[in-house]
Amino acid sequence: MKNSAVCDTTVDLAGVKLKNPVMTASGTFGSGEEYSEFVDLNRLGAVVTKGVANVPWPGNPVPRIAETYGGMMNAIGLQNPGIDVFCRRDIPFLKKYDTKIIVNVCGKTTEDYLEVVERLADEPADLLEINISCPNVKEGGIAFGQDPRSAEHITREVKKHAKQPVIMKLSPNVTSIAEMAKAVEAGGADVISLINTLTGMKIDIHRQTFAVANKTGGVSGPAIRPIAVRMVYEAANAVKVPIIGMGGITCAEDALEFILAGASAVSVGTASFYNPMAAVQVAEGIEAYMRQHRTEHIRDLVGIVK
Amino acid sequence: MSCKRKEKAAVVSQEQIAENIYSMWIQTEEISDFAVPGQFISMYTEDQSKLLPRPISLCEIDREKKRLRVVYRVTGKGTGTEQFSRLRPGESIQILGPLGNGFPMEPGTGKKVCLIGGGIGVPPMLELSKQLHAEKQLVMGYRDELFLTEEFEKNGTLYIATEDGSAGTPGNVIDAIAQKGLSPEVIYACGPAPMLRAVKSYAEEKHIPCYVSMEERMACGVGACLACVCRTPEIDAHSQVHNKRVCKDGPVFLSTEVEI
Numbered sequence: 109m110k111n112s113a114v115c116d117t118t119v120d121l122a123g124v125k126l127k128n129p130v131m132t133a134s135g136t137f138g139s140g141e142e143y144s145e146f147v148d149l150n151r152l153g154a155v156v157t158k159g160v161a162n163v164p165w166p167g168n169p170v171p172r173i174a175e176t177y178g179g180m181m182n183a184i185g186l187q188n189p190g191i192d193v194f195c196r197r198d199i200p201f202l203k204k205y206d207t208k209i210i211v212n213v214c215g216k217t218t219e220d221y222l223e224v225v226e227r228l229a230d231e232p233a234d235l236l237e238i239n240i241s242c243p244n245v246k247e248g249g250i251a252f253g254q255d256p257r258s259a260e261h262i263t264r265e266v267k268k269h270a271k272q273p274v275i276m277k278l279s280p281n282v283t284s285i286a287e288m289a290k291a292v293e294a295g296g297a298d299v300i301s302l303i304n305t306l307t308g309m310k311i312d313i314h315r316q317t318f319a320v321a322n323k324t325g326g327v328s329g330p331a332i333r334p335i336a337v338r339m340v341y342e343a344a345n346a347v348k349v350p351i352i353g354m355g356g357i358t359c360a361e362d363a364l365e366f367i368l369a370g371a372s373a374v375s376v377g378t379a380s381f382y383n384p385m386a387a388v389q390v391a392e393g394i395e396a397y398m399r400q401h402r403t404e405h406i407r408d409l410v411g412i413v414k
Numbered sequence: 415m416s417c418k419r420k421e422k423a424a425v426v427s428q429e430q431i432a433e434n435i436y437s438m439w440i441q442t443e444e445i446s447d448f449a450v451p452g453q454f455i456s457m458y459t460e461d462q463s464k465l466l467p468r469p470i471s472l473c474e475i476d477r478e479k480k481r482l483r484v485v486y487r488v489t490g491k492g493t494g495t496e497q498f499s500r501l502r503p504g505e506s507i508q509i510l511g512p513l514g515n516g517f518p519m520e521p522g523t524g525k526k527v528c529l530i531g532g533g534i535g536v537p538p539m540l541e542l543s544k545q546l547h548a549e550k551q552l553v554m555g556y557r558d559e560l561f562l563t564e565e566f567e568k569n570g571t572l573y574i575a576t577e578d579g580s581a582g583t584p585g586n587v588i589d590a591i592a593q594k595g596l597s598p599e600v601i602y603a604c605g606p607a608p609m610l611r612a613v614k615s616y617a618e619e620k621h622i623p624c625y626v627s628m629e630e631r632m633a634c635g636v637g638a639c640l641a642c643v644c645r646t647p648e649i650d651a652h653s654q655v656h657n658k659r660v661c662k663d664g665p666v667f668l669s670t671e672v673e674i
Binding site: 135136137138142143145146158164165166167170171172173174175177178179180182184187189190193329330378379380381382383384385 | 418419420458462463464465466467510630631632633634635636637638639640641642643644652653654655656657662
């Protein structure tokens, strides 16, 4: 029957099977609880949590965000309640839903990352995403994500200690994204996610100062999407591991660009702020597209634009 | 299931009530059924270049007609709020709400209370003044031009302060409280940070319970993104640091719970 053929949206990420390729981008969805009032989390492939460190982090001073043309800039500074409260409160909450749990891990030093990774070994997290690309903290974060050797090293260390498959999240603030992707693959990354935010600056001309207190912030939203698609394409063509693509996805059409460019899965981030249902709508829209194009399996779309 | 929802609301009326200050009534489906004084809604522009919602406080809640009134400031040319001000009756607007905790009614009920509003913090005090059963002294501070004063007069004794001295007590709301010799047992306040700071220190000096409605730049409006935090003297149970979320844990806090 036309347009009603069964299509398979499942995605295999390092042996973890997601019901569909759509997840939330770290930092835009908390640990799912706040948005669960609007969104049926069961309809997401995975929820990627806000970054969590070994101890609570206070984050940056306010103002922490500013709107930019077709996007926004944030410098939250990875405020998080620390791994203990996270394991006690946030993981059990997410466990109630039929979706995969991807825990985003942040740290200031290699030891910080490893402490969180080890603490998560016995928790029901499905995958770990290692944030080596936050532009808004002075130590750690992006310091590991802008030099291929550091990135490879931390990946190798994390892999030694991690029980779950490891996603390395890359920064776009580099000269060659292909080189970074190859470095973390060489370090043993199971999956690569990109892009994190682009470092930007906005000046408030009325107050005659920086729009966010941190001076610089990470730019996200539809305005950065072409850059993200290009980087996903370059990374996907440089490595063999699966890619999670993100950067300005607001609808299924946006997500499909990433998939056709080489992403096996996608994340919806900033779009949730103006449309809490965005991620679920992206998942539904991808399925509709597959039916329309008689695509049997989502993998038949991945990277077919060369 | 939560009472928060995203709706397409129809504009019922729109009028300018002072320079850059607009009043809009909107017809909701269900948001007005759950809204309480001191809560806010996220209002969205149709312009994809402006993608963050604008958090706007509720000025009046008409449950019978399922309507909400927002009184808001247009912050400049080409802004999202300017787009809102151009909406005409029959047109629609996407809103998310009701958001935030709202003012607790119990502490002020039956007491001598001061409701203090300053600038664009004036509008949320109107619905509170309508719903709170108490001896109400309404202290409203303006830069120069007054608005909503007729509505306030129906719901309590109104005291006005103006920065330029054109009406009421010259100066700020604290000057008006001093000049009129007001002695509240409970305070509710909403306004710019310097005003809230002054109200907080006045209330704490006199050991008066004081509820302040805070403002901070927001993204999600629902407590997920951690953009709109305020400092707290104690470690907060949710954040595990000295931070509370204005959009979710507030916007109304007991003055002693927050640093301003």
